[in-house]
Amino acid sequence: MSIGNSPEDDRPSVGRALQQARTGAGLTVEEVSTTTRVRIPIVQAIEQDDFSRCGGDVYARGHIRTLARAVALDPDPLITQFDAEHGGRPEPTVPKPLFEAERIRSEPRRPNWTAAMVAAIVAVIGFVGFTLFNGGSKGADGPVSADGRANAEKKPAPAPNTTRPTVKPTVPDPAPSDSAIAGLPKDKVTIKVTALGQSWLSAKDANGRLLEDVLLKKGQSKTFTDKKRIDLVLGNAGAVQLYVNGKEVKQVGKKGSVARLSYTPGDPQAG
CATH class of the missing domain: 2.60.60 (Lipoxygenase-1)
Structure with a gap:
């Protein structure tokens, strides 16, 4: 013997909730169809809890969300109720791991002796040039002026710019003036x-x-x-x-x- 109904038993169906919200907002089915671009037969079928015209559960959820927003109704509880009444959403398929035997192993490459020789020659030339350059610049601690004295004064490095750009606050559009x-x-x-x-x-x-x-x-x-x-x-x-x-x-x-x-x-x- 049932003493009373639970709150879920008293809750209207998804279609009934959308119909009540539309009627409370003073809208007709034609006006909702024009606003949401959902055809009139589909709007009428959804309000009768007939989702066969939607073309599948994915499209049905989209139509429920669109119609709920048009009548100022929160769509999330309706989507949850729809999933509970229609078996829920399918779980995503997890890809199977790849077996080691199926992986393609690359063949070992043979050493390229020509490239190694070219790299060695370039390294030697670079080392010789670096040694000559450093040898010519020894003894000079800094730039020398016209009278032979070393110019010890160095220009200070410019200080980093720590000033942040000024962000102008967004000002709402004013009301029309008398001249306008x-x-x-x-x-x-x-x-x-x-x-x-x-x-x-x-x-x-x-x-x-x-x-x-x-x-x-x-x-x-x-x-x-x-x-x-x-x-x-x-x-x-x-x-x-x-x-x-x-x-x-x-x-x-x-x-x-x-x-x-x-x-x-x-x-x-x-x-």
Whole structure:
């Protein structure tokens, strides 16, 4: 008789965990497929714990990791759970040692007497030249000046440069100045999106034409301009810095949430 379930029994499956995270983030299967470039049938199958469409365990792990990051979920516990439910990863094959009998032994080389004789002649010539050079330089302790006296003064060796190169600190990009804001066109809406963390972005113009649909990494930026209106969909809105017509929009959204925004020319509050 079972009194209670263990925490592992209450833990949702890999596909169920991905589905719950996607639903909690307010994303559809089509939006996740567009962001991750994983086809819709494969996303639907994985959420039903059907990994047969992935083409093998290696590809299944890659799809799980990609989908988990798209819905702001830690992929490592899901990979561990997947391995536990599917027999784990195969151990690497250890190469067998090579037998001594299989090694090819090189035949002993015969001595090259011609090369030995040439080396001996070169050594003798070098020794004679060295002896003559030292004999001619004996008695001179240093350079001699024009009046015959030895110049005992030597120039001091330059001191080693111990100064370390100065490393300039990285200064973040400042907010747009008043002159930059004044230089923006008044009859257009200009939007700049900068990712402070990983987030996905979808932008359309007033006619519904898709301008951009991309997963932004930390530090990446996108800028859009239109005469009438720009519609934005921001995933993980709390990790996005947004400027509309040169002015920063505060509190775009919470971390992990999806924000749907629309802006027109003029003040950001008019959008």
